[in-house]
Amino acid sequence: MPALPLDNYALILGYLLIGxxxxxxxxxxADSARALNAxxxxxxxxxxxxxxxxxxxxxxxxxLPVLTPWLxxxxxxxxxxxxxxxxxxxxxxxxxxxxxxxxxNTSFLGFPMVEAFWGPERMPVAIIYDxxxxxxALASWATILASLYGNQxxxxxxxxxxxxxxxxxxxxxxxxxxxxxxxxxxxLAEQLLSNVAATLVxxxxxxxxxxxxxxxxxxxxxxxxxxxxxxxxLMPLMAYAIAKGSRSETTLLQTVVFMAAMPPMISAGAIAIxxxxxxxLVSALVGFGVLLSFxxxxxxxxxxx
Numbered sequence: 001m002p003a004l005p006l007d008n009y010a011l012i013l014g015y016l017l018i019g020x021x022x023x024x025x026x027x028x029x030a031d032s033a034r035a036l037n038a039x040x041x042x043x044x045x046x047x048x049x050x051x052x053x054x055x056x057x058x059x060x061x062x063x064l065p066v067l068t069p070w071l072x073x074x075x076x077x078x079x080x081x082x083x084x085x086x087x088x089x090x091x092x093x094x095x096x097x098x099x100x101x102x103x104x105n106t107s108f109l110g111f112p113m114v115e116a117f118w119g120p121e122r123m124p125v126a127i128i129y130d131x132x133x134x135x136x137a138l139a140s141w142a143t144i145l146a147s148l149y150g151n152q153x154x155x156x157x158x159x160x161x162x163x164x165x166x167x168x169x170x171x172x173x174x175x176x177x178x179x180x181x182x183x184x185x186x187x188l189a190e191q192l193l194s195n196v197a198a199t200l201v202x203x204x205x206x207x208x209x210x211x212x213x214x215x216x217x218x219x220x221x222x223x224x225x226x227x228x229x230x231x232x233x234l235m236p237l238m239a240y241a242i243a244k245g246s247r248s249e250t251t252l253l254q255t256v257v258f259m260a261a262m263p264p265m266i267s268a269g270a271i272a273i274x275x276x277x278x279x280x281l282v283s284a285l286v287g288f289g290v291l292l293s294f295x296x297x298x299x300x301x302x303x304x305x
Contacts, residue, residue: 015202020209044196053127061246069103096272103134103141106262111123111127112200117301134265135165140165151276266286
C-alpha cells in the first residue's frame with residue numbers, strides 16, 4: 001500500500017498555521033484573506049488551469065467529474081430539507097445549510113490536497129470537477145438561495161448570475177485552455193504560468209488559515225454536527241456509489257471521490273454570512289470542517305488506495 005505523502009501534507013499544514021498566526025499580527029489588515037483569495041481566483045487559479053488542462057486526456061468517462069457535484073447537490077439538498085424540517089430547525093439555519101453543505105471546498109482546499117496526495121497529474125480532473133461543478137453551483141445555486149432568503153435589499157437577477165459565471169477568470173481560462181489543447185506555449189509563457197501556478201497552494205492555504213473562525217452556541221451543535229457528517233462522510237460515500245456504479249477507471253474514481261470529501265466551501269460560507277443566514281453557525285461549520293478534514297482526508301486516501 002502506498003505511503004501517505006507526509007512531506008506535502010506537512011507543507012499544507014505549515015501554510016495553514018502561518019495563516020492562523022498572521023491573525024495575531026496587528027499590522028495585518030482584517031480583510032487580508034479577501035485580498036489573498038482575490039489573487040488566487042484572478043491570477044493563480046487561471047494560470048493553473050491554463051497549465052494543466054491541455055494535459056488532460058479526454059474520454060467518455062469525463063462526465064463523472066462534471067455531473068457528480070450536481071448529483072451530490074440534489075441528494076444533499078433533499079437530505080438537508082428532510083432533517084431540517086424533522087428537527088424543526090429555523091428557516092435561516094436550513095437555508096444556510098442548503099447553501100454551504102452541497103458545495104465542497106474543491107478549489108481552495110481541493111487543489112492543494114489533490115496535488116499533495118495524488119500528484120499534479122490528477123489536477124486536470126480536479127479542475128473539471130471544480131469549475132464545471134462546484135463553481136457554477138456556487139454562482140447559481142448559492143447566489144439564488146441567498147437572494148431569495150437573505151437580507152439583501154436587491155435580489156440578484158438572472159442576468160447578474162449569468163454575468164458572474166461567464167466572466168469568472170478561472171472559467172474563461174478553462175475555455176481558453178480547451179481551445180489551446182493541441183497547441184504548445186512558448187517556453188517563456190510556460191515558465192511564467194508554472195511560476196504563478198506554484199503560488200496557489202501556499203497563498204490559498206495561508207488565506208484559509210487567516211479566515212478560520214470557531215464561535216458556536218449550544219443550540220447550533222446539532223446543525224453543525226449534521227453538516228460535518230454530511231460533508232466529510234456521506235458525500236464521499238455518495239460519490240463512491242456514483243463512480244462505482246458508472247464503472248469508471250480507478251484514477252478517475254479516486255479523484256472524484258477525494259474531491260467530494262472536501263469540507264464546506266469557504267466562498268459559499270461567505271455568501272451565506274453576507275446574506276445574514278446563521279452567520280455564527282456557518283463560520284463554525286467552515287472552520288471545524290477545514291480542521292477536521294486534515295484528519296478525514298488521509299482516511300479517505302487510505303481507503304481509496
